Amino acid sequence: MSINVSQQLKAPIGSVRNYEVSEVVDIAGGGSLVQGELRLMRTDRGILAKGTLHTEVEVTCSRCLSLFSCPLALNIEEEYFPAVDVVSGAWLPVPDEPGCFIIDEHHILDLTEAICQYALLAIPMKPLCGEDCAGLCPNCGHNLNHGPCDCPSQGMDPRWSELSKLLYM
Ligand SMILES: [Zn+2]
Ligand SMILES: [Zn+2]
Numbered sequence: 001m002s003i004n005v006s007q008q009l010k011a012p013i014g015s016v017r018n019y020e021v022s023e024v025v026d027i028a029g030g031g032s033l034v035q036g037e038l039r040l041m042r043t044d045r046g047i048l049a050k051g052t053l054h055t056e057v058e059v060t061c062s063r064c065l066s067l068f069s070c071p072l073a074l075n076i077e078e079e080y081f082p083a084v085d086v087v088s089g090a091w092l093p094v095p096d097e098p099g100c101f102i103i104d105e106h107h108i109l110d111l112t113e114a115i116c117q118y119a120l121l122a123i124p125m126k127p128l129c130g131e132d133c134a135g136l137c138p139n140c141g142h143n144l145n146h147g148p149c150d151c152p153s154q155g156m157d158p159r160w161s162e163l164s165k166l167l168y169m
Pocket of ligand 2: 137138139140141142149150151
């Protein structure tokens with residue numbers, strides 16, 4: 001997702017450009033459509049990209065193990081630093097901030113890496129397909145969201161009940 005910012009780098013500090021995002025980005029091994037609007041603002045050092053993007057990724061429910069589409073909101077706020085001076089073409093020193101983003105020598109600001117990073121952070125540690133996900137029967141493994149299984153509700157093997165406590169902690 002590349003934006004040419006050469007004009008904006010020549011613009012005065014504080015100048016703003018809105019950029020409409022609607023692109024498929026490879027997140028966590030699958031292509032996800034990312035949509036939203038970003039504000040690009042010229043700062044004294046580079047370009048600040050700020051805005052909320054929305055996407056969905058396929059994840060596995062931690063309770064019933066089925067795949068579902070998990071909506072993510074990405075609150076992007078990243079400053080991009082130019083690799084070269086847009087007027088003179090001279091190389092600029094890279095700021096010594098870990099993980100900072102660079103606008104390349106062709107004045108291309110690439111959002112893909114930031115979007116991937118924000119998306120990976122936004123994916124819940126224990127995703128649930130729904131707050132009321134019924135999970136799997138600890139006895140036979142049946143997905144209880146699809147209805148009850150034939151297991152007797154009483155007299156569950158105590159070893160399984162211990163295991164299920166661990167599974168659903
Ligand atoms: Zn589930
Ligand atoms: Zn069962």
